[in-house]
Amino acid sequence: MATRSGLLKWYPEFFDKYGAFTVFDLLVDYIKSGRIKLDKSRFPMRATYHDPCNYGRKSEEKFGHGYYDEARFVLDNCLEDWVELFPTRANDFCCGGGGGALLTPYQDARVHYARRKMEQIKRTGAELLVLPCHSCHGQIKAVKETYGMPDLEVKYLWEVVAEALVIE
Amino acid sequence: MGTDTETKRKQSAVKEKAPLRPVESPMDICLGCGTCSAGCAMTGVDGFDPRKIVRKVLMGRDAELVGSKLPWICTMCGKCEHACPMGINIVNMIRTLRGMVDRDKVPGMIQKGVELCLETGNNLGLPAEDFTFIIEDVAAEMAEEPGFEGFTVPIDKKGANLLHTLHNKLVNTQNEDLVHWWKIFHMAGEDFTIPSENWEGVNWGLFSGDDESMKIVVGRIVEHMDRLEIKNLMYPE
Amino acid sequence: MTEEMTSKADRISTPVNIVVAGAGITGIRTAIDFAASGYKVLLVDKAMHGGGILTRLDHQFPNDHCGMCRMLPMIDRGTDKETCLRRGLFHENILTCYSTEVVAVDGKAGDLAVNLSVVPTGVDKTRCSGCGECERVCPVMVPDHFNGDWVNRKAIFLPTPHLSPDSRVIDWQACTSCGACVEVCPTHAITLNGEREQVELKGVYAVVLARGVNLYDPALTDVYGYGVLPNVVTATDFERIMSSSGPYQGEMMRPSDGKPIKKIAWIQCVGSRNVMIGADFCSSVCCMFAVKEAILAKQKMGKESDAVIFYMDMRTFGRDFQRYKDEAENVKGIRFVRMRVHSIQLHENTDDLLISYVNKDGEQVDEIFDLVVLSTGRKKDFLTCDWAEADGVFQVDRLPGFKDIADSVVGASAISEQVLRMIHQQNLKPDKNESDHSPDISFVERRPSYITVLCDCNTSLSNPIDFQKLENTIHALSSGHQILRVEQACSKEGWQTIRKAIMDGQANRCLIMACDAAVDFSRKREFTNELGFPVSFVDLLDVVSLVRRFQEGEDATDTVSKEVFMRLNRLGTRSYASPLKQAQVKTVLVIGGGPAGLQAASVLAAHGFTVKLVEKTDRLGGKLAQIEESDLKQHVEKMLAGVNKNPQIDVYLETEVIQTSGRPGVCMTKLKHASGETRIIHHGATILATGGKEVDTSASVVSESHERIITGFDMDAMLKANDSDLVKGPVSTVVMIQCVGSRQEPNNYCSRICCLKSLKNAIRIKDLHPETDIYIFYRDIMTYGNSEILYTEARKKGVLFIPFDTDNPPRINMASGAIIIEGDDPFLGEPVQIKADWLALATGVMPNDVSDLKQVFSFETTQDGFIQEADSKWRPVDTERVGVFVCGLARTPARLDEVLLEANAAAQRVLTLLEKDHTSYSPVTARVRNAICSVCGICIEVCPYQARYMDEDRRVVHVDNLACQGCGTCAAECPNNATVLGEYEDHGVMSMIESSL
Structure with a gap:
């Protein structure tokens, strides 16, 4: 988010010289071109996916494209049984860890913020939560115990891909 | 405004600085409808309320906001904006407020x-x-x-x-x-x-x-x- | 229509004078206007049914019932009472045609070629008996969109639940052409060919485009979960949930799991008032729609239920709307929460819905609901239409927008008037059926001779009827009764057989035992016209409906015999009186010389009428000086000049109306000049355009006057004067307070114009002095429709709006000599104090005093002194007194453009009444048997149509046969049985009842 908007704002000529790709672009490309092969059976459990604000509605707002479908394509290739949260995509709830919230002293507020997100996850009955954002990852791991979900596994999207890699 | 009857409304620096969303609505267009406050998971916590912040900016009460922890409680997730019928750039308003804080007063790490x-x-x-x-x-x-x-x-x-x-x-x-x-x-x-x-x-x-x-x-x-x-x-x- | 015509395209190819495209309320209204004047109308709609959105609604505010039928002509209508518009529109001059589009219009107004593209219904209406076998055998099931997709329907179906049963159509998209319906149809009415047909009509005088607007699709946004959460529905979906003809038969069950609904939230402004989706407009009707639904739902849900409306501004801008809303809140217990809901969430692991909002204390509150109703507004744009601007096309609306029923009806009649003006100016004539339908008197006056027709379709009934026994019963009545068995009484062959039998047998009373299909009113009229019978001498017994209440296989003979016996008895007691004809005076009295009166007078003169324009003061023009829209001002000035020069318009200044007598079409009225001189004028109709005035209610909020505390009207005037302090400046701070003395008792109505005035004033001040701070204290900003842009513009320019409740209005403090306004900012939860250079109080309007005229014309007024219309939704410019019409501020607060439109609509109502040289009235009216009348006057009081009056000289009660609608209220109330009603004379009804015992 910061780098992409910064490049657009201050170094627009960058895009004439170099290519630039999001994590989603890379993963989708690797899978579609067959450069990596994935084995879904590594993740048989019920899983769900969290759309981070930065890759979702804020990308949509700032860059005209939200990375919703790319993530879902990757998930379809790694997970046996994953379900959507409600609400999802552009209207998804923030985990409470955005905007540098993990770095401020207002930690009670941050934990309180997560209640809606955690209710959403609980409703799906998922054992595994997949997400593609360092802040969200840190926040959910930090609050899951408070919300009675100590056993919820939290993994990066690329972590799931790495673990589903077929070793050749 | 506030209880000071004599002072004229100040011009907000936030209003001038914060970039506009694609519909180019100035912040003044705010309806006060409460969509942002209803949708924000932080509303009511430590006095946080996006509608109030917008309103104070419209009244030129920047200083009051800059000196508070309110801009730092927001996660800048943009859920408020997502449903805002008037296209107000609330996230940028918050970031602009943060930028107006003295660097030595920025909280946390x-x-x-x-x-x-x-x-x-x-x-x-x-x-x-x-x-x-x-x-x-x-x-x-x-x-x-x-x-x-x-x-x-x-x-x-x-x-x-x-x-x-x-x-x-x-x-x-x-x-x-x-x-x-x-x-x-x-x-x-x-x-x-x-x-x-x-x-x-x-x-x-x-x-x-x-x-x-x-x-x-x-x-x-x-x-x-x-x-x-x-x-x-x-x-x- | 001739008998050979079967296909839909063929049916259209009859002479058509006017094509109306769009069969919503507006289209129906214009079609009826033209038809009433004798023009042949083709009413088409792209949809498979007419009636538009209203077909999905069972109830309308403010009286919470239907009432569409009140649009039908009140004079010269059939004697039959089958006039429910939801069953269909039956008028001899109107041909309705659905799934049909106008694709091109060429030529000049008065002589147009109109190309239509017609999708066949697949069912030949002239053959269909409405038995419904086709629908029963159809194997296709598709979601029934009419009922919110909650239930399924067949591919051959009735597009709306109330339609008469021969209106089934085939949905070609769903149809698999399996042929099951064709095979089973007993009358061979079905053809499986859904190909579009092209039809060209020539010599059409005009095309009316009444396209309406479509509803916003809330699935376009993700915040409400529409289409994902089954318990989130739109307001029109919800009408179906509540309807007894809906998917749950009116049980309050929610779609996801059938759980009883106990708690409902309404979310306003879905798709409206949202610049992010390009919807900078208000959809105008959704607020009242939601209040109505909440009231009905609360009634249905019973105790322990909750109905909450989330809103930004409750736009109760109609004359009676504020009181309706207040009653909903204070008496019916509907909760109103001022908050635009962000999203609808799910509650835990249930189908319950959770809504978060911020309460008055600034806390976030979660509430759980069984169902959420989205008050969806209109779509942004009109449907595209290439020929909208072609010559001879009259568009009802030039801007898209939703309208309340009353405003739609007014707009429609105003267009009818314009169309007829063009037709009159070109001297074009209606394409009438010139044949005289008066019954053959010699035939009718003989003593009754009966024929009973038994349709053989009946043998396919699920219940056996012993026809021999039935025949014996009929013969037992008298030996002269004839009995005829025919195959398919509803078919053209069937008709011919019946007609022949009647002619041969010299019968003059006829009872046809058939099914619903033959009971169609329009057919009955056609049939009796051909026979030369009065309509009331033929009775149709819907035997299918009659036996439906029996168990399958149970013998229904006795019941049917009794019914037949009863009906024949009643036929025997019927008598016939020729309709009375009366010449009409083509002069119109217009009372009031303001914009409404001037408009009505000019328009009527253009149609060739003579107008007597009476004005109380010494000049015409009303409040011309205050009109701010320059185009409208020019228009009124032009009219003023025209009226003074027009030889067809006689102007009487400083004159009042003191007495009137006569009946619609022929009235005599006495005028009195200020000098005391009186004169009598003769006229056929009257328009009341008595107008209104500003009401200075500032005393209700300020105890003493102050030169810088002014009304919004004053501020407007100051801003127009270049040398005023406000224009010259400097101006530091301006405060405006809305609804001063309005929208609370005793003046509990919205004046409609004060919000617009304040916004325009504020924008003008900001344009003159951008540095000026402007604060507007308001209750609800009433920028309905496209005027929302003014509100948006004022905010964009930096005007700050502060809402307040009636229990905590802003206070004005002048103790220090300065003007200080104290109030609360509910958004911040803080008190505010503003020192203002200028304070403008937005005061409203009230009607001029009409108590003298009320005595003369005996119309009703509302508690606020506005003239009461006959029906606030369906007949907005009629009064209960036939031939007396009303328009403008006399009736309701309105903007000037709306006032002018009302004047056109009132003129149209006059046209309908006076266009024919003669008028006739139906024989089903009340009459008085003077011999036993005690002249108590009860009947005069109870008559809802003011059709009765006392002849003081002769001490007898008279009935105005034109005004009488045959409702029977008088007969029911008369203590002496001195009042009788046409064919329902007591002995007739009694013999019917006796024979049924």
């Missing part, structure tokens, strides 16, 4: 991270040799796993296809999460490289509303690309 990054090239203040050591150590361990034999991390590789930066927490306390991308790159046969210095993948100027620092850190990415003649950038965050 954000400012410290920004300063260390400007000084040392990463938010941890980690020297280059320590960084190289950690990276090589983790890579060596990964190379012992079946399928990844012989894996090494190419550092400062000239002419590589892809530039890869790192979130400082992976280098710091969460080393085990470094390997995921490396494994994917290895299997995909990706020609990537990591810079030995200025490898920081986050840019906290975004959070602190500090455009100057943010520009410097983005500039380092451009430098890497130029210096190492790399073809493509993998966006850091």
Whole structure:
């Protein structure tokens, strides 16, 4: 988010010289071109996916494209049984860890913020939560115990891909 | 306004500075409908309420907001804006307010991270040799796993296809999460490289509303690309 | 229509004078206007049914019932009472045709070629008996969109639940052409060919485009979960949930799990008032729609239920709307929460819905609901239409927008008037059926001779009827009764057989035992016209419906015999009186010389009428000086000049109306000049355009006057004067307070114009002095429709709006000599104090005093002194007194453009009444048997149509046969049975009842 908007704002000529790709672009490309092969059976459990604000509605707002479908394509290739949260995509709830919230002293507020997100996850009955954002990852791991979900596994999207890699 | 009957309404600096959303609604267009407040998970916590903040900005009461912790409670997630019928740029309003705070009054670790990054090239203040050591150590361990034999991390590789930066927490306390991308790159046969210095993948100027620092850190990415003649950038965050 | 015509395209190819495209309320209204004047109308709609959105609604505010039928002509209508518009529109001059589009219009107004593209219904209406076998055997099931997709329907179906049963159509998209319906149809009425047909009509005088607007689709946004959460429905979906003809038969069940609904939230402004989706407009009707639904739902849900409306401004801008809303809140217990809901969430692991909002204390509150109703507004744009601007096309609306029923009806009649003006100016004539339908008197006056027709379709009934026994019963009545068995009484062959039998047998009373299909009113009229019978001498017994209440297989003979016996008895007691004809005076009395009166007078003169324009004061023009829209001002000035020069318009200044007598079409009225001189004028109709005035209610909020505390009207005037302090400046701070003395008792109605005035004033001040701070204290900003842009513009320019409740209005403090306004900012939860250079109080309007005229014309007034219309939704410019019409501020607060439109609509109502040289009235009216009348006057009081009056000289009660609608209220109330109603004379009804025992 910061780098992409910064490049657009201050170094627009960058895009004439170099290519630039999001994590989603890379993963989708690797899978579609067959450069990596994935084995879904590594993740048989019920899983769900969290759309981070930065890759979702804020990308949509700032860059005209939200990375919703790319993530879902990757998930379809790694997970046996994953379900959507409600609400999802552009209207998804923030985990409470955005905007540098993990770095401020207002930690009670941050934990309180997560209640809606955690209710959403609980409703799906998922054992595994997949997400593609360092802040969200840190926040959910930090609050899951408070919300009675100590056993919820939290993994990066690329972590799931790495673990589903077929070793050749 | 407030209870001071004599003063004329001040012009808000926030209103002037905050960029507009695509519909180009000035903040004045706010209906006071409450969509933002109803949708924000933080409304009511420590007096936080997006509608109130917009209203105070419209009344020119910037100082009151800049001096409070309200701008820092917001996670800038943009859920408020998503349903705002008037297209008010609430996230940018918050970031602009943050930027107006004296740098020594920025709460928590954000400012410290920004300063260390400007000084040392990463938010941890980690020297280059320590960084190289950690990276090589983790890579060596990964190379012992079946399928990844012989894996090494190419550092400062000239002419590589892809530039890869790192979130400082992976280098710091969460080393085990470094390997995921490396494994994917290895299997995909990706020609990537990591810079030995200025490898920081986050840019906290975004959070602190500090455009100057943010520009410097983005500039380092451009430098890497130029210096190492790399073809493509993998966006850091 | 001739008998050979079967296909839909053929049916259209009859002479058509006017094509109306769009069969919503507006289209129906114009079609009826033209038809009433004798023009042949083709009413088409793209949809498979007419009636538009209203077909999905069972109830309308403010009286919470239907009432569409009140649009039908009140004079010269059939004697039959089958006039429910939801069953269909039956008028001899109107041909309705659905799934049909106008594709091109060429030529000049008065002589147009109109190309139509017609999708066949697949069912030949002239053959269909409405038995429904086709629908029963159809194997296709598709979601029934009419009922919110909650239930399924067949591919051959009735597009709306109330339609008469021969209106089934085939949905070609769903139809698999399996042929099951064709095979089973007993009358061979079905053809499986859904190909579009092209029809060209020539010599059409005009095309009316009444396209309406479509509803916003809330699935376009993700915040409400519409289409994902089954318990989130739109307001029109919800009408179906509540309807007894809906998917749950009116049980309050929610779609997801059938759980009883106990708690409902309404979310306003879905798709409206949202610049992010390009919807900078208000959809005008959704607020009242939601209040109505909440009231009905609360009634249905019973105790322990909750209905909450989330809103930004409750736009109760109609004359009676504020009191309706207040009653909903204070008496019916509907909760109103001022908050635009962000999203609808799920509650835990249930289908319950959770809504978060911020309460008055600034806390976030979660509430759980069984169902959420989205008050969806209109779509942004009109449907595209290439020929909208072609010559001879009259568009009802030039801007898209939703309208309340009353405003739609007014707009429609105003267009009818314009169309007829063009037709009159070109001297074009209606394409009438010139044949005289008066019954053959010699035939009718003979003593009754009966024929009973038994349709053989009846043998396919699920219940056996012993026809022999039935015949014996009929013969037992008298030996002269004839009995005829025919195959398919509803078919053209069937008709011919019946007609022949009647002619041969010299019968003059006829009872046809058939099914619903033959009972169609329009057919009955056609049939009796051909026979030369009065309509009331033929009775149709729907035997299918009659036996439906029996168990399958149970013998229904006795019941049917009784019914037949009863009906024949009643036929025997019927008598016939020729309709009375009366010449009409083509002069119109217009009372009031303001914009409404001037408009009505000019328009009527253009149609060739003579107008007597009476004005109380010494000049015409009303409040011309205050009109701010320059185009409208020019229009009124032009009219003023025209009226003074027009030889067809006689102007009487300083004159009042003191007495009137006569009946619609022929009235005599006495005028009195200020000098005391009186004169009598003769006229056929009257328009009341007595207008209104500003009401200065500032005393209700300020105890003493102050030169810088002014009304919104004053501020407007100051801003127009270039040398005023406000224009010259400097101006530091301006405060405006809305609804001063309005929208609370005793003046509990919205004046409609004060919000617009304040916004325009504020924008003008900001344009003159951008640095000026402007604060507007308001209750609800009433920028309905497209005027929302003014509100948006004022905010964009930096005007700050502060809402307040009636229990906590802003206070004005002048103790220090300065003007200080104290109030509360509910958004911040803080008190505010503003020192103002200028304070403008937005005061409203009230009607001029009409108590003298009320005595003369005996119309009703509302508690606020507005003239009461006959029906606030369906007949907005009629009064209960036939031939007396009303328009403008006399009736309701309105903007000037709306006032002018009302004047056109009132003129149209006069046209309908006076266009024919003669009028006739139906024989089903009440009459008085003077011999036993005690002249108590009860009947005069109870008559809802003011059709009765006392002849003081002769001490007898008279009935105005034109005004009488045959409702029977008088007969029911008369203590002496001295009042009788046409064919329902007591002995007739009694013999019917006796024979049924």
